[in-house]
Structure formats: C-alpha cells, structure tokens
Amino acid sequence: MTMLKEGRPTAPVAVADAHMAPATVTGNRALMLEEALIFEIGSTDTTGVDFAPAPKVASRLAGLERRAIGLPGLSEQETVRHYTRLSRQNYAIDLGLFPLGSCTMKHNPRLNEKVARMPGFADLHPLAPQSTVQGALAVIHELAEWLVTLTGMHSVAMSPKAGAHGELCGLLAIRAALEARGDARSVVLVPESAHGTNPATAAFCGYKVEDIPATPEGRVDLAALTARLGPDVAAVMITNPNTCGLFERDLKTISDAVHAAGAFVYCDGANFNAIVGRVRPGDLGVDAMHINLHKTFSTPHGGGGPGSGPVVLSAALAPYAPLPFVEKQGDTFVLIEEESAQDHHAGTFGRMVAFHGQMGMFTRALAYIMSHGADGLRQVAEDAVLNANYILRSLDDVLDAPFGDSGPCMHEALFSDRGLADGFTTLDIAKGLIDEGFHPMTMYFPLVVHGAMLVEPTETESKAALDQFIMALRSLAHRAKAGDEALKGAPYHAPRRRLDETLAARKPVLTWEAPTLAQAAE
Numbered sequence: 179m180t181m182l183k184e185g186r187p188t189a190p191v192a193v194a195d196a197h198m199a200p201a202t203v204t205g206n207r208a209l210m211l212e213e214a215l216i217f218e219i220g221s222t223d224t225t226g227v228d229f230a231p232a233p234k235v236a237s238r239l240a241g242l243e244r245r246a247i248g249l250p251g252l253s254e255q256e257t258v259r260h261y262t263r264l265s266r267q268n269y270a271i272d273l274g275l276f277p278l279g280s281c282t283m284k285h286n287p288r289l290n291e292k293v294a295r296m297p298g299f300a301d302l303h304p305l306a307p308q309s310t311v312q313g314a315l316a317v318i319h320e321l322a323e324w325l326v327t328l329t330g331m332h333s334v335a336m337s338p339k340a341g342a343h344g345e346l347c348g349l350l351a352i353r354a355a356l357e358a359r360g361d362a363r364s365v366v367l368v369p370e371s372a373h374g375t376n377p378a379t380a381a382f383c384g385y386k387v388e389d390i391p392a393t394p395e396g397r398v399d400l401a402a403l404t405a406r407l408g409p410d411v412a413a414v415m416i417t418n419p420n421t422c423g424l425f426e427r428d429l430k431t432i433s434d435a436v437h438a439a440g441a442f443v444y445c446d447g448a449n450f451n452a453i454v455g456r457v458r459p460g461d462l463g464v465d466a467m468h469i470n471l472h473k474t475f476s477t478p479h480g481g482g483g484p485g486s487g488p489v490v491l492s493a494a495l496a497p498y499a500p501l502p503f504v505e506k507q508g509d510t511f512v513l514i515e516e517e518s519a520q521d522h523h524a525g526t527f528g529r530m531v532a533f534h535g536q537m538g539m540f541t542r543a544l545a546y547i548m549s550h551g552a553d554g555l556r557q558v559a560e561d562a563v564l565n566a567n568y569i570l571r572s573l574d575d576v577l578d579a580p581f582g583d584s585g586p587c588m589h590e591a592l593f594s595d596r597g598l599a600d601g602f603t604t605l606d607i608a609k610g611l612i613d614e615g616f617h618p619m620t621m622y623f624p625l626v627v628h629g630a631m632l633v634e635p636t637e638t639e640s641k642a643a644l645d646q647f648i649m650a651l652r653s654l655a656h657r658a659k660a661g662d663e664a665l666k667g668a669p670y671h672a673p674r675r676r677l678d679e680t681l682a683a684r685k686p687v688l689t690w691e692a693p694t695l696a697q698a699a700e
C-alpha cells in the first residue's frame with residue numbers, strides 16, 4: 179500500500195501484519211486499484227483535448243497576461259480511470275446495506291430519478307419567468323400539501339436545504355413569534371440524547387442551551403423538563419422518535435406544559451420514517467418540525483447529493499415563515515418573494531436562501547410519495563420498525579441492548595459496548611464491519627449510551643440482506659467478547675487501514691502542495 183508521508187506518496191511499504199498477505203508492489207489489492215491524487219498523476223504538459231483556440235478567442239486574449247495556473251492535465255482515459263477508481267473506493271446504498279442510525283439510508287427508487295431528469299424539471303433556471311415554470315411551482319405546492327397532510331400541521335416552509343437548516347428556520351420563526359409579542363426569551367431546552375445539530379442551532383440563534391436528562395428507560399425526563407419551564411424558556415427541542423430509537427410517549431403532555439409556559443415545541447423530525455402515515459406530529463402539539471426529504475422521502479444524500487429540509491409549522495408560527503413560498507391563486511401558482519402586510523406570512527423573519535436550488539429533491543420526494551400513496555407510506559413506517567426490531571432481537575443475546583427491556587424499538591436498534599473484552603471498543607466492531615463489506619453503523623451517538631452502536635436498516639432491506647448483516651455483526655460481537663486481537667487491526671481489506679481518527683479530525687490536511695525539489699530528490 180502507498181503510505182502518504184507529509185501528503186506525498188512514497189514507494190509502497192510492506193505493512194508488518196500477521197493477518198495480512200505481504201503488500202503488493204503496486205499497492206493494488208486484487209481488482210481494487212490504488213489511486214494517487216490527480217495532482218500526482220497529472221502533469222501540466224499533458225492534455226486530454228487538442229485544439230487551437232478559435233481565432234476570435236485568440237484575438238480577445240491578445241494583450242492579456244497569460245500564465246499557467248498549474249492544473250494537472252490527463253489524457254481522457256487517465257481521467258476516466260481516475261474517477262472510476264475513486265468511485266470504487268466509496269460505499270453506497272447501491273452496493274449494500276447502509277446501517278447508519280438516524281440517517282435513514284434507504285434505497286433511492288429509480289422512478290424518482292427518471293422524474294427528476296425530465297428536461298422540464300432538470301433544465302430549469304431559477305430566474306425563469308414564473309409563467310414559464312408553472313409545473314415546477316405546482317410540484318412545490320403539491321409536495322407542500324402532502325407534507326402538511328402527513329404531519330397534521332398548519333403550513334410548511336419549503337426553502338430550508340437540510341435538516342440542520344430546517345432547525346435554524348424553526349428557531350428563527352420561534353424567535354420572531356416571541357419578539358412579535360415583546361417576549362424575547364433566552365433559553366432553549368434540549369434533551370441529552372439530541373443530535374448535535376439541535377444545541378448547535380439553538381446556540382447559533384443566540385440562545386443559552388440547557389440539557390434535559392433522560393430517564394433510565396431512554397426517554398425525556400418529564401418531571402425534570404416541566405420543573406425547568408419558566409418565563410425565560412423560548413423553546414424545547416425534542417426528537418420523536420428519539421435517538422435512542424424510542425417513541426416519546428409523553429410528547430403531548432410535554433407540549434401542553436411548554437405551551438402553558440408560553441414557549442414553543444420544536445420537533446426534530448429526522449426520524450419521521452418510523453411514524454409517517456401513523457402519527458401526525460400536529461396532534462402532539464408540535465409547533466415546528468423539519469422533515470429530511472433525503473431521509474424519510476428517499477432522496478439521495480451523503481455523497482449522493484444535496485438534501486432538503488422543509489419545516490412544517492403550527493398556526494401560531496405560520497405567520498413568521500420565511501420567504502419565498504408558493505401560493506395558489508386561482509389556477510396560477512405564484513412564488514411570493516416579498517412580504518406584504520395582507521398575506522398570512524405578515525411576520526416573516528426574512529429569507530434563508532436565494533433560490534429553491536433543491537428542486538431536484540422536491541421532484542424526487544413527490545414522486546416517492548405519489549408512488550407509495552398514504553397507505554404505502556404507512557407500510558413504510560411499519561416495515562422500517564419491523565426490520566429494526568428483527569435486528570434488535572437477533573443481536574440482543576450477543577450485544578448489550580441498553581433499552582432492550584423498554585419494549586420494541588422504533589426504526590433503529592441501539593446497542594452499547596458493555597460486555598466486550600477488556601480493551602475492545604465499539605470502534606473495533608465498526609472497523610470489523612468494513613472488512614465484512616458493510617459501512618459501519620452510527621457510533622458513539624447518542625451520547626447517553628456508552629460506546630453506542632445505532633443501527634437503522636430501513637424498510638427497503640430484504641430479510642436475506644438483514645440476515646447477512648446480522649451474521650456479520652454476531653461474528654464480530656463474539657470476536658470482540660473473546661478478545662480476538664486481530665479485530666483491533668481491522669480493517670485489513672479496505673483501501674486504507676485503520677487511520678488516526680483524532681489526527682484526521684483535529685489536523686485534517688485538506689490541500690495539496692507540490693513537493694519541493696529537495697523532497698522529490700529524497
């Protein structure tokens with residue numbers, strides 16, 4: 179394998195490791211090819227295209243200073259191979275089960291892709307006159323109606339571009355509503371088990387964040403929460419189902435108490451996949467909730483593309499929703515870009531985005547929703563929960579399930595590192611999974627569980643796929659409990675061995691610099 183020394187490739191170095199065959203001369207592993215950076219394989223003297231500048235361009239360039247900017251040139255074949263090799267080092271939902279808890283890595287139906295690529299949607303320009311994009315505005319409007327219906331809420335802000343952006347939207351609306359009644363408050367309450375974006379969003383909006391503890395059963399401590407409510411609390415941010423994979427049964431009671439104290443309820447809706455079609459957050463007293471279209475509604479995410487995080491709002495918050503929004507006026511769809519005193523968004527806090535750049539996610543999500551229908555979506559939630567419980571009960575004899583006694587889980591199964599042999603950790607199991615051909619599960623989150631392993635299979639996996647994954651995880655659990663030292667060296671079969679994660683996080687090397695002549699001579 180090629181060792182990178184100060185960002186520079188050296189000759190392949192044999193790694194002394196009893197569990198591994200000697201390193202190859204090339205650094206390649208079977209048909210997985212080692213690939214250097216494009217700057218290392220390209221040269222400014224090479225090019226994949228070969229034509230003289232058009233005369234007009236040449237005359238325009240006359241008199242301008244021209245100098246090389248050092249971009250690497252490659253032949254066409256080298257270019258194609260470079261990106262194909264890199265793509266093969268990636269893991270994707272199209273390759274196998276992607277058990278990342280809280281991320282809802284489900285299959286992206288190809289029907290969605292077909293719809294999103296229709297030229298009338300794919301070739302839109304954001305500044306096209308509204309009369310020429312009525313179909314696109316109709317899609318946004320229809321999707322908005324579905325989201326409002328499925329959540330039982332009053333309205334929806336479609337412009338946020340991801341879950342975290344949706345949280346920002348929700349808290350800005352809450353702040354605008356509080357300020358409109360002359361009641362600026364300073365504190366946002368967040369359960370200990372919350373996703374990191376929740377406290378980060380609240381802090382970003384200038385609020386002081388206070389933790390609410392969890393009960394031993396893994397749910398929000400109702401008594402602690404209600405005891406903390408008071409005139410300084412602006413909002414409570416709750417995830418339901420929560421990140422321990424459990425339904426917050428007290429949410430309605432919590433909402434009533436929060437409202438009685440003059441505050442708002444923000445619900446992190448990232449886990450909506452577990453309840454879509456079965457539970458309407460509006461019935462639970464939620465004031466604002468983001469929906470990750472790229473989780474629940476199957477639009478690609480991660481390396482697969484941008485996200486989209488519409489925020490459904492209660493009647494109390496609707497007037498403060500951001501611009502722009504789509505309104506149906508008679509038979510015409512209108513994109514409202516400016517606030518006006520008459521309309522129902524009179525208190526809008528302003529604008530979060532320049533354009534609806536996530537239009538491709540809207541078309542995909544609407545295609546997904548319409549192809550499933552309301553009954554199909556309900557079955558999505560039921561099957562997602564069934565699959566997660568199958569994993570929970572197929573592994574809870576070999577892995578500690580901290581809330582396994584709290585009854586069935588929702589759409590994700592949570593395990594801890596309790597019971598592993600001394601010195602063995604969640605990280606060892608995660609790295610071992612890579613050698614077994616699976617992307618690791620979510621690790622060390624939620625923070626309320628030591629060495630957490632959060633597994634979310636989603637409804638789109640077959641029983642055969644689940645069984646294979648369970649088999650791999652059972653084997654790894656046995657090895658970690660038996661103290662199999664080899665596991666600590668995993669992964670052995672990946673393009674890179676175990677990396678120094680602390681160094682990678684604290685001192686990432688994100689730029690490439692040409693080696694100096696002295697280095698090159700070394």
Ligand SMILES: *Cc1c(COP(=O)(O)O)cnc(C)c1O
Binds near residue numbers: 280373448
């Ligand atoms: C994914 C997720 C978020 C953030 O959503 P993004 O779309 O990644 O910004 C927030 N909360 C939870 C629980 C999540 O799983």
